[in-house]
Amino acid sequence: MAHETQTLNERAQLLLKALVERYIADGQPVGSRALSKLSGLDLSPASIRNVMADLEDMGFIASPHTSAGRIPTARGYRFFVDTLLTVKPLDRLEINQLEGQLQIESTQKLVTSVSHVLSELTRFAGVVVTPRRSAGFRHIEFLKLSEKRLLLILVTADGDVQNRIILTEKSYSPSELIEASNILNQNYAGCSFEDIRRRVQAELKQLRENMTQLMTAALAAGDQAVSESAEDVVISGEVNLLGVNDLSSNMDKLRELFNLFEHRTTLLQLLDHSSRAQGVQIFIGGEAGLQPLDECSVVTAPYEVDGKVVGTVGVIGPTRMAYERVIPIVDVTAKLLSSALAQR
Amino acid sequence: MAHETQTLNERAQLLLKALVERYIADGQPVGSRALSKLSGLDLSPASIRNVMADLEDMGFIASPHTSAGRIPTARGYRFFVDTLLTVKPLDRLEINQLEGQLQIESTQKLVTSVSHVLSELTRFAGVVVTPRRSAGFRHIEFLKLSEKRLLLILVTADGDVQNRIILTEKSYSPSELIEASNILNQNYAGCSFEDIRRRVQAELKQLRENMTQLMTAALAAGDQAVSESAEDVVISGEVNLLGVNDLSSNMDKLRELFNLFEHRTTLLQLLDHSSRAQGVQIFIGGEAGLQPLDECSVVTAPYEVDGKVVGTVGVIGPTRMAYERVIPIVDVTAKLLSSALAQR
DNA sequence: CATTGGCGCTCCTCCCGGAAGAGTGCTGGC
DNA sequence: GCCAGCACTCTTCCGGGAGGAGCGCCAATG
Numbered sequence: 064m065a066h067e068t069q070t071l072n073e074r075a076q077l078l079l080k081a082l083v084e085r086y087i088a089d090g091q092p093v094g095s096r097a098l099s100k101l102s103g104l105d106l107s108p109a110s111i112r113n114v115m116a117d118l119e120d121m122g123f124i125a126s127p128h129t130s131a132g133r134i135p136t137a138r139g140y141r142f143f144v145d146t147l148l149t150v151k152p153l154d155r156l157e158i159n160q161l162e163g164q165l166q167i168e169s170t171q172k173l174v175t176s177v178s179h180v181l182s183e184l185t186r187f188a189g190v191v192v193t194p195r196r197s198a199g200f201r202h203i204e205f206l207k208l209s210e211k212r213l214l215l216i217l218v219t220a221d222g223d224v225q226n227r228i229i230l231t232e233k234s235y236s237p238s239e240l241i242e243a244s245n246i247l248n249q250n251y252a253g254c255s256f257e258d259i260r261r262r263v264q265a266e267l268k269q270l271r272e273n274m275t276q277l278m279t280a281a282l283a284a285g286d287q288a289v290s291e292s293a294e295d296v297v298i299s300g301e302v303n304l305l306g307v308n309d310l311s312s313n314m315d316k317l318r319e320l321f322n323l324f325e326h327r328t329t330l331l332q333l334l335d336h337s338s339r340a341q342g343v344q345i346f347i348g349g350e351a352g353l354q355p356l357d358e359c360s361v362v363t364a365p366y367e368v369d370g371k372v373v374g375t376v377g378v379i380g381p382t383r384m385a386y387e388r389v390i391p392i393v394d395v396t397a398k399l400l401s402s403a404l405a406q407r
Numbered sequence: 408m409a410h411e412t413q414t415l416n417e418r419a420q421l422l423l424k425a426l427v428e429r430y431i432a433d434g435q436p437v438g439s440r441a442l443s444k445l446s447g448l449d450l451s452p453a454s455i456r457n458v459m460a461d462l463e464d465m466g467f468i469a470s471p472h473t474s475a476g477r478i479p480t481a482r483g484y485r486f487f488v489d490t491l492l493t494v495k496p497l498d499r500l501e502i503n504q505l506e507g508q509l510q511i512e513s514t515q516k517l518v519t520s521v522s523h524v525l526s527e528l529t530r531f532a533g534v535v536v537t538p539r540r541s542a543g544f545r546h547i548e549f550l551k552l553s554e555k556r557l558l559l560i561l562v563t564a565d566g567d568v569q570n571r572i573i574l575t576e577k578s579y580s581p582s583e584l585i586e587a588s589n590i591l592n593q594n595y596a597g598c599s600f601e602d603i604r605r606r607v608q609a610e611l612k613q614l615r616e617n618m619t620q621l622m623t624a625a626l627a628a629g630d631q632a633v634s635e636s637a638e639d640v641v642i643s644g645e646v647n648l649l650g651v652n653d654l655s656s657n658m659d660k661l662r663e664l665f666n667l668f669e670h671r672t673t674l675l676q677l678l679d680h681s682s683r684a685q686g687v688q689i690f691i692g693g694e695a696g697l698q699p700l701d702e703c704s705v706v707t708a709p710y711e712v713d714g715k716v717v718g719t720v721g722v723i724g725p726t727r728m729a730y731e732r733v734i735p736i737v738d739v740t741a742k743l744l745s746s747a748l749a750q751r
Numbered sequence: 752c753a754t755t756g757g758c759g760c761t762c763c764t765c766c767c768g769g770a771a772g773a774g775t776g777c778t779g780g781c
Numbered sequence: 782g783c784c785a786g787c788a789c790t791c792t793t794c795c796g797g798g799a800g801g802a803g804c805g806c807c808a809a810t811g
Contacts, residue, residue: 094803107755112804129761130803168572206546206562216560216568218550224560226568228512302665305658314655321646438774451784456775474774474791 071121071142078102078114079123080147083135087383090308092132137348140360140382144345150387153395161395167403170194170223174297177376177400182300184392187307187380188324189299192334194373194404199255200285203247205240205277213240215284220253227284235277243277256285294374296331298324309381310358319355329353334375337363341372343394348382358382362389364397368404376400415465415486422446422458423467424491427479431727434652436476481692484704484726488689494731497739505736506743514538514567514748518641521720521744526644528736531651531724532668533643536678538717538748543599544629547591549584549621557584559628564597569632573624587621600629638718640674653725654702663699673697678719681707685716687738692726702726706733708741712748720744 071079081102085093095108095115102111115133118124123139126132135143153161161184166176174191181189202218211234217225235243251259260282263275301324304310310317323329333351337344343364349357356379363377376397378389415423425446429437439452439459446455459477462468467483470476479487497505505528510520518535525533546562555578561569579587595603604626607619645668648654654661667673677695681688687708693701700723707721720741722733 092803096803108803109755109757109805110753113754116805126804128763130763130801132803169570202550204548204560214562214568216548216562218558218560224558224568224570226513302662302669305662305665311658314649318646318649321649325646436774440774452774453776453784453786454782457783460776470775472791474772474789476774 071118071123074104075114075118076147077104078111079118079135079139080143082115082118082124082133083139083143083147086134087385090383092127092134094132097132137350137382140347141350144347144386144390148386148390150390153391158395158399161392162399165399165403167406170404173400173403175299177396178297178299181376181378181392181396182303185378185380185384185389186300186303187378187384187389188301188304190330190334190375190377190379191297191400192331192338192374192376193295193297194368199253201252203281203285204244205235205281207235207237207240210234213280215281217285227287229280229284231277231280233276239274239277243274243281246274247278247281256282294331294335296327296334298330304380307381309383316355316358320359323353323355333361334363334377337377338365338372338375341365343390343397345386345390360384360386362386362393364393366397366401366404368401373404374400415462415467418448419458419462420491421448422455423462423479423483424487426459426462426468426477427483427487427491430478431729434727436471436478438476441476481694481726484691485694488691488730488734492730492734494734497735502739502743505739509743509747511747511750517744517747519643521740522641522643525720525722525736525740526647529722529724529728529733530644530647531722531728531733532645532648534674534678534719534721534723535641535744536675536682536718536720537639537641538712543597544591545596547588547596547625547629549579549588549625551579551581551584554578557624559625561629561632563632571628571632573628575621575624577620579621583618583621587618587625590618591622591625600626638675638679640671640678642668642674648724651725653727660699660702664703667697667699677705678707678721681721682709682716682719685709687734687741689730689734704728704730706730706737708737710741710745710748712745717748 078098081098082093085097085101095111098111098115099106099108115124118139119126119133122136123142124133125136127134161180164176164180164183166172170193174193178189178191181191183189199220200217201220202216204216206214206216208214208228211231213229213231213235215227215229217227219225247259251262254262263278263282301321304320305317310320333346333353336351337346343362346356346361346363348360351361358381359379360382361377361379362384363375365372365375367373376393378393380389422442425442426437429441429445439455442455442459443450443452459468462483463470463477466480467486468477469480471478505524508520508524508527510516514537518537522533522535525535527533543564544561545564548560550558550560552558552572555575557573557575557579559571559573561571563569591603595606598606607622607626645665648664649661654664677690677697680695681690687706690700690705690707692704695705702725703723704726705721705723706728707719709716709719711717720737722737724733
């Protein structure tokens with residue numbers, strides 16, 4: 064149990080690397096014999112067993128039972144991805160293919176397609192945390208649905224269209240509605256609702272009473288639209304995880320996992336963590352602090368607009384995943400998403 | 408194998424009913440002994456065995472192996488739901504609770520919440536085929552995003568907001584855009600795009616060239632919006648099916664099933680069938696013609712607006728489901744949805 | 752002193768066979 | 782027509798080898 068030496072000599076590292084790679088490849092505990100052949104070190108199984116015993120003492124590997132080979136622990140995976148892993152970047156062709164599958168028509172579609180592409184490429188679950196809406200609006204429009212129900216259409220600065228139904232106390236005439244939207248559009252387009260609220264109070268004291276009521280409602284709705292839709296997470300390809308043996312063998316875990324997927328807020332917290340760091344980040348097993356994920360790893364990368372992080376993309380799969388492949392995919396996808404968003 | 412008598416005498420029916428009910432309740436093959444106690448017929452197991460042999464000959468029940476009890480076949484279920492089943496309608500309280508959970512803010516939310524409620528109540532998967540959009544528009548708006556990209560905002564007659572990006576060949580000035588939308592809104596609000604197209608050609612020959620271009624683009628986009636979003640199917644609570652023993656025991660089937668869920672169009676075809684009939688309809692096992700569903704039943708009911716069927720709600724669960732409970736739930740939900748839609 | 756072959760040990764998996772239990776089909780009596 | 786009884790069939794559930802994989806330890810070796 065004593066994790067004596069925290070530093071691994073080169074041989075131990077090489078063996079650990081070979082072991083993890085092998086285990087990732089075929090999911091069977093790896094024995095000394097197999098390692099002896101794989102490692103390229105020309106060591107006998109007996110010598111390797113010594114090293115393996117050390118690695119086990121240090122908590123990098125473990126054996127499921129007395130006489131099986133060893134499998135990596137979470138700590139082993141951690142060390143592996145941090146210092147042993149050699150990722151090979153995607154080649155130009157793959158990037159182009161990936162890019163070709165993105166649907167750039169709207170932010171919504173873009174996000175969905177990114178999530179989808181991630182799941183398709185990795186055959187795990189793809190997730191994207193949608194960007195927070197920027198706080199301003201580009202255009203606003205009131206539309207009368209019935210006596211006291213107004214439809215507020217709000218085009219946000221990033222070109223997304225939001226709509227909300229407002230219940231009013233009194234009935235407004237079409238011309239009043241047009242007037243209100245004109246005022247807002249002509250004077251305040253591009254400002255944040257925060258600003259508008261302040262300026263409306265200052266500048267438009269002379270506005271007719273009912274008009275300010277309308278404005279207030281609009282601003283409230285706008286605020287709400289911004290804050291409510293602040294962040295959301297889009298998941299694709301959960302089904303893929305049904306086909307992953309490591310996960311589908313214990314049904315109960317699998318159910319927990321899928322329940323987690325329905326619980327957007329929890330997932331959001333986890334993914335938000337990643338947007339603080341920059342570059343690809345990896346959560347292995349329970350590191351994220353969520354039990355349902357203890358057989359899973361989450362590979363994430365933040366994406367940005369104008370140099371500011373606005374969201375996260377990621378892949379959720381079994382801990383035993385081909386990191387050297389998943390990592391560049393997530394990395395590139397985040398970058399492609401960033402640049403796709405920059406073009407609007 | 409010869410399905411000799413197609414008519415079942417009363418005793419046989421009673422026994423079949425008891426058998427199916429018992430099997431639905433606990434999922435174990437039902438033996439003659441158990442039936443003898445359940446049926447209330449005061450018959451000995453031996454006599455019951457005779458009847459069971461007949462039922463088996465007629466294809467209503469089958470035994471998994473020589474010495475297990477019997478379980479209903481698809482045909483048995485069919486007969487059960489068609490003529491033996493006694494559904495007890497939901498009481499007022501339950502209906503109110505159900506109604507309280509619907510979100511009536513928008514058609515979209517309404518449909519989602521209906522699907523969700525169905526899955527919550529039945530603990531299976533809830534599906535809703537969204538209504539076809541009515542073909543007219545209530546309001547239309549052009550918004551310039553960049554030089555050659557316009558955002559078309561379209562409020563459909565049923566109050567939903569659609570938006571599409573139009574790529575134009577030339578650049579339009581804001582006033583041109585306003586003019587175009589004014590023309591459309593003032594003259595053609597409420598008409599179908601079909602009509603508009605005809606009338607625009609007839610009445611507005613004198614329009615400036617670039618204006619007609621814009622109109623054409625708008626109409627095309629409108630058409631597309633209507634046809635594209637013609638029908639879609641919303642599923643909730645697929646996760647629930649992971650917890651259903653009958654399904655989760657064979658992983659492969661389960662995966663097929665979940666793949667089916669991702670394949671909206673196939674599902675749509677199935678559900679569309681149901682909108683022809685009126686009232687609750689039930690597809691048992693493979694009756695729907697889809698293998699992934701052969702361990703499932705689908706309970707559907709159409710819903711309507713102004714007396715016209717516009718969509719379908721339904722529940723997908725294991726064949727061994729509590730029909731007497733699911734049927735009224737689906738039935739009532741369809742009616743609630745109809746009346747919720749009528750209020751707009 | 753690191754490396755290595757050898758040996759004993761543990762534990763898993765697979766397979767077999769017997770016992771128990773459930774439920775049927777059949778038969779002969781009422 | 783109903784039913785008690787009986788033989789039969791299958792499934793499920795251990796328990797006990799046999800085989801195999803892989804480890805730990807040890808003593809020999811360069």
